[in-house]
Amino acid sequence: MTEKIGVYVCHCGSNIAGVVDVEDVAKWAAEKLGHQGVVVARDYKFMCSSLGQELIEKDIKELGLTRVVVAACSPHLHEKTFRIAAQNAGLNPYLVELASIREQVSWVHTDKAVATAKSKAVVSGAVSRVIENAPLDEIKVPINPNTLVVGGGIAGIQSALEIANAGFHVYLVEREPSIGGHMAQFDKTFPTLDCSACILTPRMVEAGTHPNITLLTWSEVVNVAGYVGNFNVTIKKKARFINEELCTGCGICQEKCPKKVIDDVYEAGLGYRKAVYTPFAQAVPNFPVMDKENCIYFEKGTCKACEKFCPTNAIDFNQQDELINIDVGNIVLATGYDLFDARRVSNYGYGRLPNVFTSLEFERLSNAAGPTTGNIVLRDGKTVPKSVGIIHCVGSRDRNFNNYCSVICCMQGLKFAHLVHERTGATVYNFYIDMRTAYKAYDEFYQRVLEEGTLFVRGKVAEVTDAARYSNERGKLIIQTEDTLAGKQRRIPVDMVILSSGLEPRHDAREVGKLFGISCSMDGWFTEKHPKLDPVSTMTEGIYIVGCAQGPKDIPSSVAQGAAASARVLDKILQKEVALEPIKATVNKEMCSGCRICNGLCPFNAIAFLADDNVSEINPALCQGCGTCVAACPAGAISGTGFSNEQIIAQIDGLLMRNLEPVEA
């Protein structure tokens, strides 16, 4: 059958037309590609506008076009737009091809003649390819209304609550014994100085008691299979050694436990917990866990003090890890961040000089429920500092560590300055390189801290040392810095140094990304679908990223993202079914020799070998359409829809202009 192809060249205002002679491209396509079936070629100011789409729809109907090529922007932006337009006019949406002459030509090249020539090649490639396109039907699959939220910090809690409140079931998985995340470690939150626990714990309780939320703490996701709407997830519920049915959360086991352990997680190493513990008083759920690594019974086989004193016989030393299998339709990842390890900036002395603190340590120090009941004191546990230096951008905006800005550290440094000032009356210095106080009421907070008398020194701190040169420096920590506003070198002796450390992706973010099939940026944060217009979706449909797992952000932004992802999830659930891309591989059994090369190549176990027939078969529900098996099949028995050999080879020939009408040399 001869195809009737329409070619539509977009000006994109001046984005394309400023560099590419679009009229010439359209004219050329009509003339030189006519033998391939191009019956009409038009240029238009904005093809993606409703008028531009109407133009295409009208041609499809009136000229009976069987294929459409739109030379415009990247298919990642408007492929869907034009597919829908074709569908509206009664043409199968997969008979439309986009030729990217904006991202691939006009935006990256300057010479008009060269750009126009390249545009012609790109259009020619698309025309050749579209002839080989086959009409495809989207595969509709039902959406399981249950949702999995991974990570019980504020972003995950918000996300879970939004979905649960809308009436759908949520599994909230948290690897620590309690939800709450980093926010539960803070005393005050900037800029309102809200008590963190006062605003967080009601949310935690709500999540813990919500009839639509199954809370799985002390649990980790170990396997994810399936695809949007139909994920099958395996969760390892680690043994708590506490029978949750019997435990009342009275806390006697913790009192009686003789083993004290430094709490590296919740207390940031500043305080102790027992071997059987709840991380903090308001923990949700309020059942303790037994830390097997440190429990005397597990170490030596004796003790069992907790068991003896438990009034409800809830201690169960025989408990085993449990694997739970759940089916969900959507997954929200709220796995959060790790604090930058300040030891890596060795010249700031953290880990070596006792009175250098990290930001999380200071949060615990200033927390009324923390190890010092909110008294800001030096590492000796009693001396109140008379002067405090807060160093910004530790591990952030630093080529040696992380290039990016960690967003929260300026405001956090200002909050620390205020708290130190309020509670100790000490002189506070903030050492900053740029003050970033964007967003509502943030700069006002900066002004307030300025008025309180906090001193600000602009310049990157070179060193924190205890090597005194002058008598007033003896016994102090000296901050050596350049004051770039005054143009001076300064040595400022202080009693305490707080490092406003940056945020880093979770240490295992890459493995987690792999588990869920999403990618990480070079810095290690999960990659969103679009940095501006789709910041909570990922390239894997049905998987969303919120909070600091996506990038550094403060509490309001984390909450907003948590809610945003829930809106996406609810949208999916309410549609009841989702259309999957029909890009799948299929085996032609007539041609398959049963060599099984493809079987081992598929990472999704979508290819099964049918021993009786001596052929392989692909399960379309599991196939993700990567096409590796298609490329590998020595018999050419596997074909990949949407990216068939014929399509790709035609595009190669088209791009190389092998499809032109033979003309005079």
Place this chain on the structure above:
Amino acid sequence: MTDQFEPTIIGFTCNWCSYRASDLAGTARMKYAPNVRLIRLMCSGRLDPTFVLRALSEGADGVMITGCHPGECHYIEQNYKALRRFLLLRRVLTGLGIEPGRVKLVWASAAEGARFASETTTFVEEIRKLGPLNWGKDDDGPQTADDGKSSIVHGQEMEVPA
């Protein structure tokens, strides 16, 4: 136009990383050599080595294969399979008397528009040094101008390492 040899290069990109890197290069208005024409595949693992041979025989002077960084594949590990094929393909090309340098593998994540742009420009320079391939010159297709530079000595490349 100068007399400088302008190679024609076919680039294969994966839908998830490197095609997005090329999009990002565009969005960021990074300038790079215009000689590469791209074909989008779902994954670098989809690249059938015969596509490369087809491109070279139909007039391309070089082929650039791009994919996600190892460990970042949207399909978990298929770019490793592309890497294996690429290494084998280079050997085959050597055997055919084609400089293996005409085929290049570039890893570029969606965030690496700058890398995509600079690697493209570098590759164009490399191919420019190798000169035109003219593999399909006996064909009577339209793009077969022989400028007499096709006699390339392949002696060194003919020696396939054990």
